[in-house]
Amino acid sequence: MVNVDEARDELEKILSKREYTIYHDQSNNIFATWWEKAKKWIAEQLERLFPSLEATNTAAEWLIAIIIAVVVILLAVTIFFIVRNRNRKRLFREKTPLHSTKELDWSYHMHLSEAKKQEHSEKHTLATRHLFLALLLYFHDKEWLEARIWKTNWEYYEELKKVNRQWADQFYHLASFFDEATYGEREVEIEEYIQFRTEVMKWLGESDEVV
Structure with missing residues (x-):
């Protein structure tokens, strides 16, 4: 004291x-x-x-x-x-969108069906994930990039940029939203999901005409 x-x-x-x-x-x-x-x-x-x-x-x-x-x-x-x-x-640059060989072995049609299933269950974050994987595997089928479990979206972006710079920029936008929804611990709102789905479906439904 x-x-x-x-x-x-x-x-x-x-x-x-x-x-x-x-x-x-x-x-x-x-x-x-x-x-x-x-x-x-x-x-x-x-x-x-x-x-x-x-x-x-x-x-x-x-x-x-x-x-x-x-x-x-x-x-x-x-x-x-x-x-x-x-x-x-x-x-x-760090996260890989494909987490298992099962996801890689699925066709983009299977991921698209799973996205619709999750959408009906109002699980929009999961639906967003499968929509993006459907898009990624669609690009793989088109041979615009080569899908691998160990690759990051940045690597896919670099591959796609060699094919078409504008497509790569659009992919970057979608991939950024996917990463934020998947790894950013946020729930995707219905309005965000609808916008994301619309952009993805433009690719899946219209890419044949673009090429």
């Missing part, structure tokens, strides 16, 4: 020293000066923009607060998208 009292007394002595109080006061003065200048500048701008409106310090304070809030929100949104894109790229 004595040591605690001594430490508290020593801390009080340090805080009461002139050097500390001067530094503390200077910091407060700098912030106060900056704040007053900012309010004055904004008040002047408001008077220029709205001559009939009497700009006050209160209005300037509110405007500064709004600007700070907007900047914070924009930063938060930017950070969110940066982190999400990094996670997507990491999944794209």
Whole structure:
């Protein structure tokens, strides 16, 4: 207990020293000066923009607060998208869409049927998975890429890019959603699934005409 009292007394002595109080006061003065200048500048701008409106310090304070809030929100949104894109790229380069030889041995028709089955059970995440595997194996049948258990979507993207760059970009978009749904621990909503299914079925139903 004595040591605690001594430490508290020593801390009080340090805080009461002139050097500390001067530094503390200077910091407060700098912030106060900056704040007053900012309010004055904004008040002047408001008077220029709205001559009939009497700009006050209160209005300037509110405007500064709004600007700070907007900047914070924009930063938060930017950070969110940066982190999400990094996670997507990491999944794209590290995870393999095919998990077993059984999935590879299935035809794309079988995966398509399984997707419809899962869709009817309202298991849209699983349905998304089988739709994507159906697309992947369809590309394999077309010899646009070579499906293997150990390959990642990034490798499939690179293979498809050699065939057609536009197709590869479309595949990248679908594969990114697949990775996020499969490995991102998120449930696919019905609206997202319908959009994904529509894009996949365009490939499965119209690719013969494209080629």
